[in-house]
Amino acid sequence: MSSPAGPERPPRAADRIKVWFRPAPREGRPPYDTEGLWATRLGPDTARVDNAPFLQDGVAEGETVRFRTDADGVHWAVGRAAGSGNCTVRVLPLPDGPLGRDAGAVHERLAAYGLTGEVFSADFPLIALTVPGGADLRGVKELLARGRDEGWWHFEVSCVTDAWRAA
Structure with a gap:
């Protein structure tokens, strides 16, 4: 092409x-x-x-x-x-939560939504995730909130789109 x-x-x-x-x-x-x-x-x-x-x-x-x-x-x-249409979300698993400091467990819970990312380090398992613009944004937001509410992780959304805000 x-x-x-x-x-x-x-x-x-x-x-x-x-x-x-x-x-x-x-x-x-x-x-x-x-x-x-x-x-x-x-x-x-x-x-x-x-x-x-x-x-x-x-x-x-x-x-x-x-x-x-x-x-x-x-x-x-x-x-x-x-812009790319993508969003950035950072997730930090809680050491005393059900996932412990296991960044892989965080990835497993979010993988169904097509999120990709990387881990800062084994000592500080902060995960920077890319949320594709075409993902189920409502589902991602609901799972992130559920994980926070159930003590799995803290999270922050550091780059959003209008689609994210509307979801």
């Missing part, structure tokens, strides 16, 4: 960059003042985010961000250029 810009091709390793964000500090979060997200370069100052953020609010996997490259070659996010 071709596009006006030429034939489509998979991203090359050279297209893969790290875009850095400066998340606002918040109580209860790991004490980091920057977060680097993998991204695929789309143009001289734009890239598509390739993973869910653990710290940065207002961005989700698949979104296009604008960046500026500093004198050291570091790519700093300066804003969002296009």
